[in-house]
Amino acid sequence: MTGIAPRPTLEAVAARAGVSRATVSRVVNGGDGVREPLVERVRRAVEELGYVPNQAARSLVTRRHDAVAVVVAEPESRVFADPFFALQLRGISKELTAQDNQLVLLLTEGRDDHARVARYLAGGHVDGALVFSLHLDDPLPGLIQQAGIPTVFGGRPGWNGDRNDVVYVDSDNRGGARDAVRHLVGLGRSRVAHITGALDQTSAVDRLDGYRDVMGDADPRLVAEGDFTPGGGERAMRELLDRCPDLDALFAANDLTASSALRVLRERGLRVPEDVAVIGFDDMLPVAEQTDPALTTVRQDIEEMGRLMARLLLRGVEGEPGSVVLPTTLVRRGSA
Amino acid sequence: MTGIAPRPTLEAVAARAGVSRATVSRVVNGGDGVREPLVERVRRAVEELGYVPNQAARSLVTRRHDAVAVVVAEPESRVFADPFFALQLRGISKELTAQDNQLVLLLTEGRDDHARVARYLAGGHVDGALVFSLHLDDPLPGLIQQAGIPTVFGGRPGWNGDRNDVVYVDSDNRGGARDAVRHLVGLGRSRVAHITGALDQTSAVDRLDGYRDVMGDADPRLVAEGDFTPGGGERAMRELLDRCPDLDALFAANDLTASSALRVLRERGLRVPEDVAVIGFDDMLPVAEQTDPALTTVRQDIEEMGRLMARLLLRGVEGEPGSVVLPTTLVRRGSA
DNA sequence: GGGTGCGGCGAGAGCGCTCTCACCAGGGTG
DNA sequence: CACCCTGGTGAGAGCGCTCTCGCCGCACCC
Numbered sequence: 001m002t003g004i005a006p007r008p009t010l011e012a013v014a015a016r017a018g019v020s021r022a023t024v025s026r027v028v029n030g031g032d033g034v035r036e037p038l039v040e041r042v043r044r045a046v047e048e049l050g051y052v053p054n055q056a057a058r059s060l061v062t063r064r065h066d067a068v069a070v071v072v073a074e075p076e077s078r079v080f081a082d083p084f085f086a087l088q089l090r091g092i093s094k095e096l097t098a099q100d101n102q103l104v105l106l107l108t109e110g111r112d113d114h115a116r117v118a119r120y121l122a123g124g125h126v127d128g129a130l131v132f133s134l135h136l137d138d139p140l141p142g143l144i145q146q147a148g149i150p151t152v153f154g155g156r157p158g159w160n161g162d163r164n165d166v167v168y169v170d171s172d173n174r175g176g177a178r179d180a181v182r183h184l185v186g187l188g189r190s191r192v193a194h195i196t197g198a199l200d201q202t203s204a205v206d207r208l209d210g211y212r213d214v215m216g217d218a219d220p221r222l223v224a225e226g227d228f229t230p231g232g233g234e235r236a237m238r239e240l241l242d243r244c245p246d247l248d249a250l251f252a253a254n255d256l257t258a259s260s261a262l263r264v265l266r267e268r269g270l271r272v273p274e275d276v277a278v279i280g281f282d283d284m285l286p287v288a289e290q291t292d293p294a295l296t297t298v299r300q301d302i303e304e305m306g307r308l309m310a311r312l313l314l315r316g317v318e319g320e321p322g323s324v325v326l327p328t329t330l331v332r333r334g335s336a
Numbered sequence: 337m338t339g340i341a342p343r344p345t346l347e348a349v350a351a352r353a354g355v356s357r358a359t360v361s362r363v364v365n366g367g368d369g370v371r372e373p374l375v376e377r378v379r380r381a382v383e384e385l386g387y388v389p390n391q392a393a394r395s396l397v398t399r400r401h402d403a404v405a406v407v408v409a410e411p412e413s414r415v416f417a418d419p420f421f422a423l424q425l426r427g428i429s430k431e432l433t434a435q436d437n438q439l440v441l442l443l444t445e446g447r448d449d450h451a452r453v454a455r456y457l458a459g460g461h462v463d464g465a466l467v468f469s470l471h472l473d474d475p476l477p478g479l480i481q482q483a484g485i486p487t488v489f490g491g492r493p494g495w496n497g498d499r500n501d502v503v504y505v506d507s508d509n510r511g512g513a514r515d516a517v518r519h520l521v522g523l524g525r526s527r528v529a530h531i532t533g534a535l536d537q538t539s540a541v542d543r544l545d546g547y548r549d550v551m552g553d554a555d556p557r558l559v560a561e562g563d564f565t566p567g568g569g570e571r572a573m574r575e576l577l578d579r580c581p582d583l584d585a586l587f588a589a590n591d592l593t594a595s596s597a598l599r600v601l602r603e604r605g606l607r608v609p610e611d612v613a614v615i616g617f618d619d620m621l622p623v624a625e626q627t628d629p630a631l632t633t634v635r636q637d638i639e640e641m642g643r644l645m646a647r648l649l650l651r652g653v654e655g656e657p658g659s660v661v662l663p664t665t666l667v668r669r670g671s672a
Numbered sequence: 673g674g675g676t677g678c679g680g681c682g683a684g685a686g687c688g689c690t691c692t693c694a695c696c697a698g699g700g701t702g
Numbered sequence: 703c704a705c706c707c708t709g710g711t712g713a714g715a716g717c718g719c720t721c722t723c724g725c726c727g728c729a730c731c732c
């Protein structure tokens with residue numbers, strides 16, 4: 001329909017401003033070492049022609065891309081229906097935008113995709129990668145490390161400790177869990193139960209560890225395994241009530257779990273918080289605020305985690321000594 | 337730490353295979369017009385050297401990028417905590433991956449970002465754009481159309497009709513709403529209320545229109561304005577009950593709204609579905625299945641919408657006559 | 673006044689690829 | 703036997719940019 005406007009090149013701008021290509025390039029890239037009147041003339045020419053640098057040409061010589069890949073391994077669809085990830089993505093996007101970087105999103109579906117992602121990353125299309133490693137046995141992080149590009153992980157990767165060149169950003173899952181359980185104990189509760197998350201994820205393991213830090217191994221029957229989903233939470237809660245009808249508090253591994261637990265408790269005629277005090281984890285607003293009663297929970301600043309991941313990556317992973325663990329805060333509402 | 341492996345070039349592969357650069361290029365790009373033995377030799381050389389084409393160099397000459405931008409205007413943070421978008425993104429990602437395209441995610445925060453996005457798109461970094469235009473007064477779609485790159489919209493854009501060169505993918509919001517309301521009427525309900533979505537979004541307007549298609553303008557007091565959020569749903573439900581205590585059914589603009597309405601109804605001592613039958617919209621699983629009773633709702637295949645958007649864009653927008661509206665289905669659960 | 677230094681600018685190479693074009697077989701055709 | 707295709711291959715230009723290098727003019731100093 002419309003004639004495609006031929007995009008102006010550096011050459012065109014140079015001609016219009018009456019200078020060389022090199023000078024235009026200098027101005028476009030910050031203008032150091034060019035005298036003011038020339039800078040002005042070039043700026044005007046750029047403006048008038050609507051010049052936009054060709055990123056492909058630029059990358060070809062600089063070998064930089066001003067682009068970062070965000071890799072999300074998604075073995076189960078559950079992960080993606082999770083506002084958690086969306087918020088983190090948002091934080092990442094904000095930071096990248098602020099630094100004039102683009103966000104290339106790589107979602108993987110199953111094992112076959114791993115090779116594809118690894119090839120893409122190794123292919124030098126992006127300057128770095130932000131990786132969400134969700135499961136302990138996920139081969140993806142390893143493949144990516146092999147690709148040899150700067151990488152920051154979201155959440156502590158499973159193979160912990162043995163590789164100290166790994167940079168990650170995580171919440172203080174263990175500390176947050178401790179705070180929650182201590183709060184319950186401070187309320188005078190002594191039979192504090194815990195529904196874990198999916199234990200192939202470090203966040204779930206860390207939260208369980210936090211619980212144990214306070215409760216010790218007192219009564220192992222007070223711990224039931226969940227999987228972060230409402231369905232798993234429901235099952236675990238029933239299990240717990242059958243095993244330990246005398247429990248007087250619950251620390252759930254996340255808000256979704258806590259929310260289903262709340263339903264089971266009501267169904268059994270137990271009052272919250274009078275009979276059983278309940279605390280969740282995440283502070284996912286649509287969930288935590290809408291339960292009845294509203295959920296006391298451990299807040300983690302998810303968006304900030306994302307932002308930090310991006311910042312760490314861009315500031316150059318090499319310089320950074322290690323990882324960042326963000327603090328959590330207990331948010332008191334009605335349930336405990 | 338490690339010596340950075342110098343990535344092999346076409347030249348290197350050509351040398352190893354004993355052919356010219358041109359021939360290697362041909363093989364890498366499909367191998368048409370090259371005789372079998374040569375193809376084999378080149379393939380082996382590629383394999384041995386671990387050659388990966390340099391996308392920047394390629395784009396420089398082809399002016400293609402094999403990358404598509406996904407633009408999400410996000411005036412409110414609400415949008416992003418929405419699984420809706422995540423699912424669509426997933427569909428898009430699957431389709432793009434299948435076609436060897438990359439997904440560049442552009443999230444906009446407020447007005448200032450619009451110019452940035454427009455510049456990026458006009459800058460020819462991507463081959464096309466998928467745009468989620470959420471609000472009627474959003475200037476972004478206009479700006480993007482100006483950028484002159486192929487575009488497919490997610491959801492019918494606000495400025496409807498007057499531009500028939502606009503391609504979009506949408507659910508049959510109006511038809512789905514009709515089905516829902518008809519179902520309620522079929523249940524013998526006559527006082528069917530409606531809580532709308534945010535009426536600056538076409539999906540909300542279309543669902544309201546669907547409601548009116550069945551109910552006519554009978555009793556305007558049976559319609560209350562919501563905004564797709566739980567808070568708005570709660571307020572609207574109270575309003576409705578105060579105005580029309582005799583209502584016996586509710587069609588809510590989405591599941592989140594329906595879910596809060598359910599809570600208000602219970603709080604007022606009304607039974608669902610005996611006293612008031614309730615239907616939502618979306619079939620967002622974590623929400624719709626976890627309410628009490630489980631929510632009857634209008635399902636839209638969100639992931640398929642995303643996939644279709646990508647397909648439409650890649651298949652060449654020019655050839656396509658127009659837009660696609662996907663059907664919805666009523667999912668019966670306990671609430672109606 | 674002639675060297676020396678230095679900062680601003682332009683010339684030109686070259687990043688790794690695609691694509692046009694010319695070349696060169698080899699096999700039909702008149 | 704000269705001719706023309708036709709299909710496979712290589713040579714080479716050039717995409718738009720950055721960056722090194724060398725030149726030039728202008729102090730500055732001995």
